[in-house]
Amino acid sequence: MRGLLLTNYYLIHRSFLTYTALAIVISAVIFYFADPSFYRIIAMLIILLMAMPVLEVIKLESKTGYDKYVLTLPVSRKNVVQSHYVFYFLIVVSGTILSYGVFSMYSLISKSAVEDIVNIVAFGTFIVLFAGALAYPLLYVFGAEKSDGIVLGGGMGGLFVAIALQGAVGYFVEILAASSLPIASSLHVPILYTLFGMVMYIASYFIALSIYRKREF
Amino acid sequence: MTNLLEVRNIAKSFGQNEVLKDVSFHVPPGSIVGFIGDNGAGKSTTFKAVLGLISRDSGTVEIFGEDNLNKNATIKEDIGVVFDAINLPVSLTIKQLNKVFKSLFNSWDEADFYRLIRSFSLPEDKKIHTFSRGMSMKLSLAVALSHRAKLLLLDEATGGLDPSSREQILDELKAFVSDSNSGILLSSHIISDVEKIASHLVVIKNGEVLLNEEKEKVFREYAIAVMNEEQLNLLPEDIVVAKRTYDKSIRVLVSDKHQLPDRTLTEPMSMEELSVLLTRSER
Numbered sequence: 001m002r003g004l005l006l007t008n009y010y011l012i013h014r015s016f017l018t019y020t021a022l023a024i025v026i027s028a029v030i031f032y033f034a035d036p037s038f039y040r041i042i043a044m045l046i047i048l049l050m051a052m053p054v055l056e057v058i059k060l061e062s063k064t065g066y067d068k069y070v071l072t073l074p075v076s077r078k079n080v081v082q083s084h085y086v087f088y089f090l091i092v093v094s095g096t097i098l099s100y101g102v103f104s105m106y107s108l109i110s111k112s113a114v115e116d117i118v119n120i121v122a123f124g125t126f127i128v129l130f131a132g133a134l135a136y137p138l139l140y141v142f143g144a145e146k147s148d149g150i151v152l153g154g155g156m157g158g159l160f161v162a163i164a165l166q167g168a169v170g171y172f173v174e175i176l177a178a179s180s181l182p183i184a185s186s187l188h189v190p191i192l193y194t195l196f197g198m199v200m201y202i203a204s205y206f207i208a209l210s211i212y213r214k215r216e217f
Numbered sequence: 218m219t220n221l222l223e224v225r226n227i228a229k230s231f232g233q234n235e236v237l238k239d240v241s242f243h244v245p246p247g248s249i250v251g252f253i254g255d256n257g258a259g260k261s262t263t264f265k266a267v268l269g270l271i272s273r274d275s276g277t278v279e280i281f282g283e284d285n286l287n288k289n290a291t292i293k294e295d296i297g298v299v300f301d302a303i304n305l306p307v308s309l310t311i312k313q314l315n316k317v318f319k320s321l322f323n324s325w326d327e328a329d330f331y332r333l334i335r336s337f338s339l340p341e342d343k344k345i346h347t348f349s350r351g352m353s354m355k356l357s358l359a360v361a362l363s364h365r366a367k368l369l370l371l372d373e374a375t376g377g378l379d380p381s382s383r384e385q386i387l388d389e390l391k392a393f394v395s396d397s398n399s400g401i402l403l404s405s406h407i408i409s410d411v412e413k414i415a416s417h418l419v420v421i422k423n424g425e426v427l428l429n430e431e432k433e434k435v436f437r438e439y440a441i442a443v444m445n446e447e448q449l450n451l452l453p454e455d456i457v458v459a460k461r462t463y464d465k466s467i468r469v470l471v472s473d474k475h476q477l478p479d480r481t482l483t484e485p486m487s488m489e490e491l492s493v494l495l496t497r498s499e500r
Contacts, residue, residue: 003320010309010317060308069304072268072370073321074293217270 004075004083007066008057015053016091023049023095024102031106039103039114043124046102047095048155051128054088055135055151062144068217081136081209088132089201096125122190126165127158129197133204134158140211165196219282220245221368221400227266227276229424236262237424240276244368244417247397249390251415251432252404255496259424260404261301264372267402268298280368294324297361301373303353307346311339311356322364330363337385350377358386362393369393369401375410383407387414412488420495427459427495430472436486440474441494443467443482451478459498470494 023046030042061067070080103117114120131154138150173188222244229237237259244250254260265271267278269287277284286292305314311334319325334341337355339348345356354377361369369390375383391414393399405411411418418435420428428435439458443466449457458470468484470491471477484490 003317006320007306007309007317010313011306061306064307065300065302065304066306068270069298069300071270072293072296072298074290074323075321076290077287079290216272217265 001075001079001083001086003073004070004079005087007070008054008083008087011057011060012053015056016050019049019053020098023098027102031110036114039120040123043099043103043120044127044159045124046099047092047124047128048131050095050098051088051091051132052151054091055132055139055147055154057084057087058136058139059144059147067144071217077213077215078209081205081212084136085132085201085205085208088136089129092125092128092132095128096121099124116186118187118190122193123162126193126197127155127162129201130158130161131155133197133200137204137208137211140208140215162193165193169193169196220279221281222267222370222402223277223279223282224263224267225277225279227263227278228274229262229266229271230274235424237266240421240424240426242419242426242429244400244402246367246400247394248416249394249401249403249414250417250419251411252402252419252421253408253411253492253496254404254421258421258496260421261372262424263421264298264300264370264402264404267370268296294322294364295367297364297366297369299354299357299361299369299371299374301376303345303348303350303357305345305353305357305360308344310344311341314345314356314360318360318364324365326363326365330359333359333362333389337382351379351382354378355382355386358389362389367399369399369403371401371403371405373404373406375403375405375407383410390414408489408492420492422496422498427498435491438473438475439486439491440471440477441484441486441490442469442471442474442477443484444469448478448481452476459495461494461498468494470498 026049027042027046030038058067061070071077099121100117103114103121107114131151134157135150135154139147142150169189169192172192176188220243224243225241227237227240228235240259240263242250252260252263262271266273280286280292281295283289283292309317315327315330319327337359339352339356345353348356354374358374375386378386387410390401390403394401403411403415415432418428418430418432419426445466449460449467449469452469452471453476456471456473456476458472460467460469474483477483
């Protein structure tokens with residue numbers, strides 16, 4: 001597993017750094033020109049830009065035939081799928097931390113505190129986790145040639161689902177507020193979005209695994 | 218001693234297209250099995266079926282006596298594979314590749330890997346996508362030879378190499394089987410390579426194995442007879458391996474030259490002629 005993660009890292013580390021720098025620059029530009037209604041877009045953009053090269057891993061592996069070769073190494077098909085999902089998740093976590101850092105930094109520099117940073121960042125995290133959850137099974141079914149459309153579709157799908165989920169999140173927030181759980185009410189929404197994202201991501205892993213197990217090379 | 222690889226009666230179809238038909242052969246310890254066939258004969262499909270990269274319609278594949286490569290990935294510690302293209306992550310350097318394989322193989326031998334890299338004169342810090350085909354194939358072979366594998370599966374691994382590099386690689390392969398515990402399945406278009414190092418021959422045509430024999434026995438017992446239709450009809454059917462009709466005669470590969478009628482005209486048999494007769498045969 002460590003070897004597979006290391007390969008993924010080597011495959012994309014340059015574009016990962018480029019995209020991360022790009023994410024910081026774009027967020028700085030949006031912060032400067034746009035109003036607070038764009039904050040959620042910034043959070044999503046930072047995490048999505050960091051995660052995009054990770055979805056390219058499958059394309060790069062397929063281009064050189066490494067997707068076939070890797071199965072001749074002492075790893076199982078399960079290990080390969082796990083490595084894709086774990087690597088993407090680690091990058092989403094890094095993106096979430098960076099996104100939080102960018103918002104905190106902006107609050108500090110601009111001296112105008114951004115409210116609900118955790119809430120905003122959790123919204124972005126959900127969208128990007130959902131994009132991965134949608135993209136991986138589709139990449140295994142349709143192959144790397146369709147990866148550009150799948151990645152784009154995943155991001156758009158994540159955004160629509162995040163908006164569509166607002167009603168359900170509101171409903172659960174009311175339940176949580178009525179419960180005696182010792183969780184600050186300001187954390188209810190981010191916790192719910194993160195939880196929904198995780199559940200979908202894990203469900204997607206099992207679907208992707210069953211697809212990948214039957215895949216022929 | 219158990220065969221390193223035992224392929225029994227495997228069949229595979231893609232839709233209506235029957236690609237492998239009842240394919241059987243084995244790789245005993247200490248042997249190099251030359252796997253010969255034209256493009257599209259089923260060599261690469263056989264490799265994929267052996268490695269579990271495609272499903273089989275029927276038949277069994279035992280590696281080191283076990284038929285569960287997809288369930289027990291640790292068996293692959295002892296298998297080295299080279300396909301007909303580079304198939305390694307090309308944006309990595311050799312140094313990065315070494316780190317990756319060190320994590321993947323318990324038995325990765327870093328010293329041996331770098332010995333091979335230096336002996337093949339490959340640059341350690343350049344990305345693999347800058348390598349020529351010959352350099353890439355050498356690198357793939359260096360990987361396959363660097364984790365103390367017992368079985369090498371080489372699909373057209375010597376293709377694209379210049380004669381001197383091929384010689385160097387064939388020497389490495391001969392050294393690999395010299396301990397008599399290891400074995401190689403080597404598919405190649407380059408008949409001279411097979412002739413030089415193979416101890417067994419498997420010839421496949423249209424997904425069917427036409428010949429599966431020890432090379433020494435083939436050259437000792439087999440013969441190419443030149444005859445007409447009448448003479449052919451008189452031959453015992455079980456010794457006719459393949460035949461090819463020419464303008465005025467038929468060339469017949471027989472598995473036991475001692476069963477040929479007296480004064481039957483035979484041709485000197487080289488590896489090249491044997492291969493051409495089998496791959497172009499009518500049977």
